[in-house]
Amino acid sequence: MHAVVFAYHDVGVHCLRALLKAGIEVDLVVTHQDDPNENVWFGSVAKLCQEKSIPYITPSASELSNLIPKFEALSPDYIFSFYYRHMIPAQILACAKIAALNMHGSLLPKYRGRAPVNWAILHGETETGATLHVMEAKPDAGDIVGQASASIGPDETATDVFGKVSGAALEVINQVLPDLIQGKVPRKPNELAKGSYFGGRKPADGQIHWNQTAQQVHNLVRAVAPPYPGAFTEHHSKTMIVAKTSLKGPFPANLDLGATGIQVVDNRVFGICGDRQAVEILEWFPASK
Template sequence: MHAVVFAYHDVGVNCLNALLSAGIQIDLVVTHQDDPNENVWFGSVAKLCADKKISFITPTANELPDLIPKLQALAPDYIFSFYYRYMIPAQILACARIAALNMHGSLLPKYRGRAPVNWAILHGESETGATLHVMEVKPDAGDIVGQAAVPIGPDETATDVFEKVTQAAVEVMEQALPSLIQGKIPRKANELEKGSYFGGRKPADGQIHWKQTAQQVHNLVRAVAPPYPGAFTNHQGKTMIVAKTSLKGPFPADLDLGAVGIQVVDNQVFGICGNRQALEILEWFPASK
């Protein structure tokens, strides 16, 4: 079996390795150049390809249509997308002889779209996972090929959960590959009406609104904790990144639960929220750092 793979991030690295372990011939990898303005804390698909002597390219989104003749000539059995960030044109998907498949970091149909792990934590979900699905023009809408779930702990950050989702993605690949190698695509309907779609998140979306509940603020902090851009608030004229919080208490008796915002008691920092509950700020630092 031959494949062309669009890949980036840890999921890209690990799922590529799963294909290689299964004996899939990878004719070309399409990946991204790292953004110098982004905190790149994850594995490099380009480095993996260089190490394994796999041909790879890093086109811009506008250059993707130029690949169509090349992919038509390669005529791969499969096209895979593993955390590739650009929308792949339909003409490219059509170059796959058997199917074009994408790995998504949620339990579809929930959390279609961008940043699925971050959104799941933000909404207080207790589980998420990885889903391999057939690619269509509409994002994350094709039939489900395989899924694996992972729990989300009440204090886990997006990085903690993403590590588990990456392992779940490998598990899904290992379960699906025996059928895929035989040219068989397991399919289950992706019931979009039972799910949800979310767009990308910007650093500005990390602003803490203390009128929200303590649980909502805690979830935001977990969802965007470093190495993501971080939740932030203003304190004494400085923008502070709030990196870690706790709801567990006990909390000082002299906290004023009627005054939302930051309160410091005995060198401990607390946030008072709109539901008259406190959370402790365990780690914070100036945004300038």
């Protein structure tokens, strides 16, 4: 079996390794150049390709369509997308003789779209996972090929959960590879009406609104904690990144739960929320750092 692989991030590294281990011939990898403005804390697909002597390219989104003849000439059995960030044109997907398959970081049909791990934490989910699905022109909409779940602990950050989702993705690809190698693609419907779609998140979306509940604030902090851009609030005319919070208490009796915002009591920092509950800020630092 021959494949063209679009890949980035830890999921890209793990799943590409799994394909190679299973004996799939990877004729080309399409990946991204690392963004110098991004905190790159994850594994490098390009480095893996260099180690394994696999041809790879790093086209921009606008350059993909120009590469259609190249993909047509390769005529792979499969096209895989493992955390590749650009939409892949339908004409490229059609170059796969058997199927074009994408690994998505949620239990589809829930959390289709961008930043699925961050959105799941933000909404207080206790479970997410990874789903391999057939790629269509519409994002994350094709039939489900395989799934594995991952738990979300009450204090886990997006980075913690992403590690679990990466493990779930590897579990999924290893589950289905025996069938794929035989040219069989297991399918079940991706019932979109039972799910949800979310767009990308910007650093500005990390602003803490203290009129929300303590649980909502805690979930936001976890969802965007560094190395993501971080939740932030103003304190003494400074923008502060709130990196870690706790709901556990015990909290000082002299907190004024009627006044939302930051309070410092006994050298401890608290955020008073709209439900008259507090979060303790365990780690924060000036945004300028």
